[in-house]
Amino acid sequence: MGADVAETLKWYAARTRFGQELGIKKTLESLGVECFIPTDFVRNSRGKLVQKALVNNLVFLRTTKKQGLDLVNYKGLPMNYIIDCATHTLMVVPDKQMEDFIRVFDVSRDDDDDGMIMETIAPGSRVTVTKGPLKGVEGIVIEDEGKTYVAVGLDGLVYARARVPKAWISFVS
Numbered sequence: 001m002g003a004d005v006a007e008t009l010k011w012y013a014a015r016t017r018f019g020q021e022l023g024i025k026k027t028l029e030s031l032g033v034e035c036f037i038p039t040d041f042v043r044n045s046r047g048k049l050v051q052k053a054l055v056n057n058l059v060f061l062r063t064t065k066k067q068g069l070d071l072v073n074y075k076g077l078p079m080n081y082i083i084d085c086a087t088h089t090l091m092v093v094p095d096k097q098m099e100d101f102i103r104v105f106d107v108s109r110d111d112d113d114d115g116m117i118m119e120t121i122a123p124g125s126r127v128t129v130t131k132g133p134l135k136g137v138e139g140i141v142i143e144d145e146g147k148t149y150v151a152v153g154l155d156g157l158v159y160a161r162a163r164v165p166k167a168w169i170s171f172v173s
Contacts, residue, residue, distance in 0.1 A: 011093040014079040021053035034062040105160040126172040
């Protein structure tokens with residue numbers, strides 16, 4: 001008989017208290033749990049470079065459902081999983097969507113361009129990136145001040161965008 005569906009590694013989204021994102025990330029990593037928090041380095045009031053979460057109260061972790069629940073119930077991690085309103089169970093972010101989001105976020109940081117978009121993106125043309133470091137990423141094309149970006153969202157929670165030459169995108173029909 002195959003492995004239980006609950007034992008499959010999946011990306012889950014969770015909320016935590018303000019300012020605890022990086023502490024939770026450190027704890028998850030020490031427990032061997034893959035996680036992602038959009039961060040960047042900023043200068044604090046003393047001029048020292050410090051890592052800062054770009055999205056308050058949000059953590060993504062890749063784990064089994066059982067292990068994820070154990071982290072909260074038995075390890076005491078101060079986070080609450082986001083519930084999918086349609087299924088009334090833990091929200092799962094599809095692997096491809098999470099991979100695309102992480103890739104777009106990483107490329108946007110390399111461009112010295114804040115790739116995080118906190119407001120909902122107006123419906124646009126669906127595209128696939130055909131060249132460059134984002135080849136294979138699927139998202140929505142947006143233009144801002146004459147620049148072309150591909151935006152990738154995670155179930156309406158948060159969006160990332162990265163600048164892409166128009167020649168590198170193909171519209172999805």
